[in-house]
Amino acid sequence: MDSSDDKKIQLPENASLELPYNATPSTEPTSQRPPIDYTSVSAFFGSSARRFKSLWTRRFTLSLLAGQLVSLCITCTNVTTTELVNRHWDLSTTQNLFLYFSLFAVYTPYTMYRYGFVGWAKMVFRDGWKYVILAACDVEGNFMAVKAYQYTDLLSCMLLDAWAIPVCMFFSYLYMRKGYHWTQILGVFICITGLGLLVGSDELTKKDWVAAAKGKGDAFMVAGATLYGFTNATEEFFVRRRPLYEVVGQLGMWGTLICGAQAAGLEHRGMVTATWDGATIGLILAYTAALFILYTVAPLLYRMASSAYYNLSLLSSDWYGLIIGLGLYHYSPFWLYFVAFALVLIGLITYFWSSTPEEQGELDPKAPDYVNTRGAREETV
Structure with missing residues (x-):
């Protein structure tokens, strides 16, 4: 085989997302508790x-x-968004447009390199509509969550977000027909209990605010x-x-198109009147x-x-938000925050008490691998 043949991986004619659940081979052996x-x-x-002791495998530690x-990334986005709002820069859809464009600019050219332009075009033609649905739901989910904070109170946002x-x-x-062990349900309950303590801490320390239109925001x-x-x-x-x-x-790619069209329709005037100084650009970049x-x-997770x-x-x-808030907003740590964070970590460990990450993510080795047109196994990240 010519060395140039390895540079691009072509999709087979019948390739689509309609593959059996266990289509990607596992890279780690099953690990029973x-x-x-x-x-x-x-x-x-x-x-x-x-x-x-058996919990602490390499894969579980990496997952944790x-x-x-x-x-921590979510906390950083909350802080930067708060700072942008404080600077009267409130263009939520435009703000997310930079994210989708960066994902498109990095990963789409690499996909074209791996598949070749023709293989990439076939993939888009065949499976693009599924990614359009995924991108549309992601864009609108971000949009509605930002809108909710404008109308309802912080307490409701934190509770309802757990939905x-x-x-x-x-x-x-x-999708995958994998049932949940009772210890996984218990882990979810413990994590949500930790969330409840975080919400209670905010209520006791009077960090909430009056809702402008609670029903609409909820x-x-x-x-x-x-x-x-x-x-x-x-x-x-x-x-x-x-x-x-x-x-x-x-x-x-599809998020850029959807988010760009929405920003042009809803925020085109705000783009012109908004302040685009160095601090604002720095916050958007962060x-x-x-x-x-x-x-x-x-x-990967x-x-x-x-x-x-x-x-x-x-x-x-919220725990990381408290740590950052100690320096930026001079928050005073409330003792329930420490208990809440510990409960969230305990819940995450409990979630894998019976079912290992290997078992949850393990794929049937008997299932067909991805193959390219030359018969070589498709590389996965």
Whole structure:
């Protein structure tokens, strides 16, 4: 085979997203948890200790760290958005346009390089409509969440945003037919309890504000959270079957078109009157960089663990918001914040008490691999 043949990977004529669930081969062996021994008290505690030790595999540790990285990225976007609003720069759709364009500019050319332009065009023609739906839901989910903060109070936003977790788990079950162990449900409950303590801390320290139109804002947040849950589960479904650069590149390309059209229609006057000074541009760059990292790491986390785990990890973002707020906004730490953060971490560990990341993300080795037109296995990230 000529060395130039390795540079581009062509899609087969029948390639599409309609592949069996277990289409991408696992890179790690299945790792079963040690059983719990209930024959005696000492046996129970000993076997529980072995089970806890078995949690800390390389993949679980990376999943935990990746989850906290995306949580920190969310915190950075919240801080930069707050600073932009304080500077009377409130163009939420235009703000997200820079994100989608950056994803498009980085990942789409690389996808073209991997597939060749003809192979890329065939993929877009065949599967583009699915990515249009994914991108549209992602754009509108971001738009509705920002709108919700303008109308309802912070307490409602934080509580209703957690609706994305059961929505994500529901669609993940529809797509992949993987049931949830009771320890996973318990882990979700513990994480949401931690969220409740965070909300209670904000209420006790009077960090909330009066809602301008509570019903309207709550409806926006429920709709946004529903779209978030749907897009997270759908993107996980895609990245378990397609290379990550294809999925993220398509999300960026169609997101740029949809978000650009929406910004032109809703914010064209604001673009002209807005202040585009150095500080504003710096905040936009920081916002875009944080979300670029998030949109790059999230698909990796979907593969290492799951989209449900990704959503649970985001619940710790308020903790990082407190740390940043200590310096920027002179927040006073409330003791419940520490308990809440500990509960979120305990919930994340409990989520994998019985089901390992390898088992959640493991794909059937008997399923067909991706192949290019020359018969070589398709490379996945």
